[in-house]
Amino acid sequence: MGRHGTIAGRKASQDSKRAAGFTKYSRAITVAAKGGGDPDYNFSLKHAIEKAKGINMPNDSIARAVKKGTGELAGEVYEEESFEGYGAGGVAVIVDILTDNKNRTTAAMKHAFDKYGGNLGVRGCVSYMFERKGIIIIEKTDTVNENSLMETALEAGMEDMINYEDSFEIQTSVDDFNNVVEALIKAGYELLESDIEYVPSMDITPENDYDIKNLKKMIDILEENDDVQKVYNNCTIDLNEE
Numbered sequence: 001m002g003r004h005g006t007i008a009g010r011k012a013s014q015d016s017k018r019a020a021g022f023t024k025y026s027r028a029i030t031v032a033a034k035g036g037g038d039p040d041y042n043f044s045l046k047h048a049i050e051k052a053k054g055i056n057m058p059n060d061s062i063a064r065a066v067k068k069g070t071g072e073l074a075g076e077v078y079e080e081e082s083f084e085g086y087g088a089g090g091v092a093v094i095v096d097i098l099t100d101n102k103n104r105t106t107a108a109m110k111h112a113f114d115k116y117g118g119n120l121g122v123r124g125c126v127s128y129m130f131e132r133k134g135i136i137i138i139e140k141t142d143t144v145n146e147n148s149l150m151e152t153a154l155e156a157g158m159e160d161m162i163n164y165e166d167s168f169e170i171q172t173s174v175d176d177f178n179n180v181v182e183a184l185i186k187a188g189y190e191l192l193e194s195d196i197e198y199v200p201s202m203d204i205t206p207e208n209d210y211d212i213k214n215l216k217k218m219i220d221i222l223e224e225n226d227d228v229q230k231v232y233n234n235c236t237i238d239l240n241e242e
Helices: 007-016 020-033 043-054 059-068 100-117 148-156 177-186 208-224
Strands: 080-084 093-100 130-138 161-163 167-170 193-199 227-231
Touching: 007 093, 020 043, 020 059, 020 093, 020 227, 043 059, 043 193, 080 100, 093 100, 093 208, 100 208, 130 148, 130 177, 148 161, 148 167, 148 177, 167 177, 193 227
Parallel strands: none
Antiparallel strands: 080 093, 093 227, 130 167, 130 193, 161 167
């Protein structure tokens, strides 16, 4: 993603992709479970399961995905990969994927970029415009005190906290991400989102509505692909807004 939009905008976007999300999170759980099937001792698995539960993925589906990862059930072998390129208007785009057929996925990525005025590039062509950071989103409510939240997160290793209209975005280094997440949960905070993400360090604003329209279409097509786990961009405009 580029900018985090409002919570309502993100939830609407997530709801529209909920069915596809089952497939995506199932794959993420299977890959994470290769490091061990007990989420109490495998933070990546615990995190993947929590995200799956966040879209109401059935418990039996979660259990089946874990067993595929641990080898208790037969399953596909997924390969992690990232694609980089430019969307319409020169916006940098990174696509994280989990696929059991790289040739199929590569063809789908190229088609999506080409169809909507983009250009699929080589590894490293745009990633220099992003930083890897831990991102934690907490919704603003009457029970969340900004100063207390900041103090808890700082003590655990937070780098920065951004105050949005309806949420707080906590940023961490990759190394401190788990510590901050665990500290916030222990303190009783409900995490709306938490993940390691590509955060733009350089921004692009498309110059015309045609480019914005094509960029939105391309990202929608990418996000609907079962192989795609997440799409990031450095557009200054919230692409979840209608």
